[in-house]
Amino acid sequence: xxxxxxxxxxxxxxxxxxMVLFDILGQRWTLRILWELREGPLxxxxxQARCGxxxxxxxxxxxxxxxxxxxxxxxxxxxxxxxxxxxxxxKQLALFDRWAEKWxxxxxxxxxxxxx
Amino acid sequence: xxxxxxxxxxxxxxxxxxMVLFDILGQRWTLRILWELREGPLxxxxxQARCGxxxxxxxxxxxxxxxxxxxxxxxxxxxxxxxxxxxxxxKQLALFDRWAEKWxxxxxxxxxxxxx
DNA sequence: ATGGTTTGCTACAGATTTTATAGCACAAGG
DNA sequence: CCTTGTGCTATAAAATCTGTAGCAAACCAT
Numbered sequence: 001x002x003x004x005x006x007x008x009x010x011x012x013x014x015x016x017x018x019m020v021l022f023d024i025l026g027q028r029w030t031l032r033i034l035w036e037l038r039e040g041p042l043x044x045x046x047x048q049a050r051c052g053x054x055x056x057x058x059x060x061x062x063x064x065x066x067x068x069x070x071x072x073x074x075x076x077x078x079x080x081x082x083x084x085x086x087x088x089x090x091k092q093l094a095l096f097d098r099w100a101e102k103w104x105x106x107x108x109x110x111x112x113x114x115x116x
Numbered sequence: 117x118x119x120x121x122x123x124x125x126x127x128x129x130x131x132x133x134x135m136v137l138f139d140i141l142g143q144r145w146t147l148r149i150l151w152e153l154r155e156g157p158l159x160x161x162x163x164q165a166r167c168g169x170x171x172x173x174x175x176x177x178x179x180x181x182x183x184x185x186x187x188x189x190x191x192x193x194x195x196x197x198x199x200x201x202x203x204x205x206x207k208q209l210a211l212f213d214r215w216a217e218k219w220x221x222x223x224x225x226x227x228x229x230x231x232x
Numbered sequence: 233a234t235g236g237t238t239t240g241c242t243a244c245a246g247a248t249t250t251t252a253t254a255g256c257a258c259a260a261g262g
Numbered sequence: 263c264c265t266t267g268t269g270c271t272a273t274a275a276a277a278t279c280t281g282t283a284g285c286a287a288a289c290c291a292t
Contacts, residue, residue, distance in 0.1 A: 005220035011148065017216035022147040023161025028249095028279065031138040032127065044240050052127025055280050060241060070223055079239090085222060089215055095208050100133035103201055104121035107186055128273095144250065158267050171251055176270060195268090 004069060024069065029054055033062055034071070034090055041081030120185060140185065145170055149178055150187070150206055157197030162167075 003009060003024055004015040012019040012106040025031055029051060036042065048059050063080060063098035066072040083089060119140055121133040129132060130133040141147050145167060152158065152166040164175050179196060182188035187202035198206060 005216065005223060007244075017220040018151070018213040019148070021152075021212060021216045021219070022151065026125075026142060026144050028142050030129075031142050032135070035134070035138065043238085046231060050217050053281090055282085056241065057243080058279060059134060061279095064167075070219075070226065074240095077153060083181070085219055089130065089219075089273095092211050092215060095211070097134040099205055099208060100121065100137045103137070104133040106120060106201060159267085161267075171253085173252095173272080174250060177250095188280065190269095198244090 002068065003065065004031060024065070027062070029062055030066070031093070033059070033066070034086065035093055037072070037080065037086075038090055038093075039084060041075065041079040043079040047080055118184070119181065122171065142182070143178070145174060145178055145208070146182070149175070149182070151209055153188070153196065153198060153202075154206055155211075157191065157195040159195040163196055 004022060005020045006015045007020065008015050009020045009023040009034065012023075032051055033047065034105060036047060042050065044056075044059070044063075048054055051059065063072060064076070066086070069088060070083055072080055073083050074080050119136060121136045122131045123136065124131050125136045125139040128139075148167055148170075149163065152163060158166065160172075160175070160179075164170055164172060167175070179188060179190075182202070183190065187205060188196055188201055189199050189202075190196050
């Protein structure tokens with residue numbers, strides 16, 4: 001069965017949208033792919049390079065499902081980019097970026113305290 | 117090498133915190149585990165049940181790394197719960213929940229339009 | 233029209249991760 | 263004792279991911 005809101009996903013029979021979302025984002029590279037598109041559309045090959053040379057087969061698999069889910073589109077001549085929904089989701093990812101910076105700082109601090 | 121901010125992660129040599137975070141959250145079940153703790157600490161077995169009977173070996177692997185990363189703690193008698201950092205991260209996940217509901221609604225709408 | 237470049241992929245084998253199931257050790261309660 | 267709950271470990275099989283090779287179509291300049 002396709003992964004989509006309304007359909008059951010791993011460990012959840014209800015298809016509650018957030019569960020489906022977690023299932024999708026919990027697939028390797030999905031978050032990263034969305035993130036790398038944040039500054040504008042990229043070609044398949046550019047996107048691949050930005051993702052540290054992810055294998056083209058997996059990239060294509062991910063892009064297919066992101067397209068099927070209405071988060072990403074492919075425009076002739078432009079490459080891969082967000083749909084309005086995808087763009088909206090990615091705004092949440094920007095919050096993660098800020099959180100992660102804070103997190104790193106706190107872990108760093110903890111490490112120092114530990115030492116003396 | 118351990119997965120932690122500052123250390124290189126998949127496809128990123130810099131260790132930029134958000135990349136590391138994506139790497140962690142992109143491991144199956146991690147997002148779900150964090151999510152299921154949102155209403156308070158749970159025992160190992162309760163958490164396992166909430167996650168649709170995820171295998172105990174994987175659950176333990178995930179919990180170990182979440183503890184190592186300072187997101188989750190285990191308190192004698194209470195079970196597994198957030199650290200302050202973990203709690204903070206989970207607030208962002210609540211935004212995902214709202215986004216996902218909107219997403220589901222839009223996809224539903226699109227499907228209807230498609231039919232006629 | 234021919235050769236080089238870019239783009240968007242597919243194929244496939246080997247490595248890694250995840251799943252499913254069984255079971256163990258310890259502690260508390262009756 | 264015996265049962266129940268808790269926090270796991272072990273292991274084999276299945277699924278997923280990685281790395282590499284390569285192809286077809288479009289475009290460009292010669």
